[in-house]
Amino acid sequence: MVGQSLDKQKPKQKKGLWSPDEDLKLRNYVLKHGHGCWSAVPINAGLQRNGKSCRLRWLNYLRPGLKRGAFSPDEEETIMSLHVTLGNKWSQIAQQLPGRTDNEVKNHWHSYLKKRVLAKTGHTEEAPRVKAVGTSCPFHNLECSSSSMESTPPNSSSNLDSAEDGSLGSDTEQYLCQTNNNNMELPKPKVLFAEWLELEEFRDQTNCQNNSGNFLVGSRDLEYQHHKSDFQDYLMHDWLVQGGGGPNFSSGVYQNSQMNNGSSVADDMLHLPIKFEDDHTYENGFPGFQNGQFNSATHGLFYSGGFR
DNA sequence: AAGACGGTCAACCGCACTCCA
DNA sequence: ATGGAGTGCGGTTGACCGTCT
Structure with missing residues (x-):
């Protein structure tokens, strides 16, 4: 349906996970020219994808300003409270969370928050999974023990990276681990695709x-x-x-x-x-850059701070 | 050790909406 | 008014990974 006339010109279109090379092509093209008409993007960028797939990949993964990694307690609270009033309006909920995509919010809801809400309300429709061992800290494979943090310091994990290997710094780690230790469900480490x-x-x-x-x-x-x-x-x-x-x-x-x-x-x-x-401004696709104001709600990209 | 199982995530699908000729 | 094109959105799927048995 999307971009059918243009997409039909493609003999065959690739599906599934994006390769680094495809990401590179799409990203370079959009950064240089803006997306314009999405159905024309794969043709001009030399990609064997349909425009819809390119758009999704850009919005959910490639565009600058996306906040990867685990959701903070504040973000989770925001999602849960907004879901009460908005329901499954993931895009509207995501607009209140700079750097988050609707897909990300939706997945997080189905994976963690829904269970938490169900557990709170006493529903047993989806019983939370009980973990026998320590649970994982959400950032970068840092593991924290939910039951005995002292006996299992993060750096002692055998197959996980230590702080000196590039984890986030002790303050952040402790904050995140302590915060999440108060919760029933903890996010798993970010998966490497x-x-x-x-x-x-x-x-x-x-x-x-x-x-x-x-x-x-x-x-x-x-x-x-x-x-x-x-x-x-x-x-x-x-x-x-x-x-x-x-x-x-x-x-x-x-x-x-x-x-x-x-x-x-x-x-x-x-x-x-x-x-x-350089001083290039991307008038096609990056309107907000010209005045230094960019917001995910209006431009699909969170940007804060001015040019240096 | 190996297969089964369950969770998470990116990506796909299909519908609805808007815009425009 | 109508139909095609483009886009947005939410539900679903399938691959991958870790844990369990």
């Missing part, structure tokens, strides 16, 4: 970090303060757009000591700075 597992082959390519500690992502793309960005966002901007470089990976563990700044990730993500290297 197939595409991320292929990153190994790129790890030795040129590092494009500049003098100020930011990673440059092409002459007209985004400059990201990687120490303030989340794992996948960082990768997307520094590796995908760049086509290489960025952080080192070893067995899927992100290694970058600068992630240890001890600041609140939620706060940082809300003030994620985005800078274009």
Whole structure:
């Protein structure tokens, strides 16, 4: 239905998970030209996808400003309270959560929050799964024991990355773990998807970090303060757009000591700075950049802070 | 050790809506 | 008024992963 006339011109269209190469093509194209008509995007970008798939991939995964990682208690509270009044209006709920997509909110609801609400209200329609062992801290494979935090410090996890391996910093970790220890259900660590597992082959390519500690992502793309960005966002901007470089990976563990700044990730993500290297403004698809105001509710992209 | 099972997530599907000729 | 094109949205699916038996 979507873009049928244009999409029909494609002999066959790929489905399923996006490869890093496809992400790179789509991201570079949209950043450079804006999306315009989505059905024309795959043709112009050289992708064997339909426009709808490109749009979804961009909105849910590639666009700058997305807040990856676990939901904060505040965000969860917002979702639950809004769901009472709005119901399954995921897009409206997501508009109140900068950096979150409707799909993300929806998934989180079905995975965690619905069970929590059902447990609260005494419904046993979907009994919460009881975990015998310690539960996982939501960020970066950091494990916390819900029953005996002291006896199982995060860094003692055998197959999980320690703080020095690039987890979020003790303050953030403790905050998140303690907060989540008060809850019945804890989110599992972020899953590394197939595409991320292929990153190994790129790890030795040129590092494009500049003098100020930011990673440059092409002459007209985004400059990201990687120490303030989340794992996948960082990768997307520094590796995908760049086509290489960025952080080192070893067995899927992100290694970058600068992630240890001890600041609140939620706060940082809300003030994620985005800078274009030149003065180019993206009039087609990035209207808000021109005045430095960008909001996910109106532009589908959360942006805070001015150009430097 | 290996298969079964359940949870999470990205992506797909189909419907509804808006816009425009 | 109507039909096609484009887009938004919510439900569902299937792959992947960790845990359990």
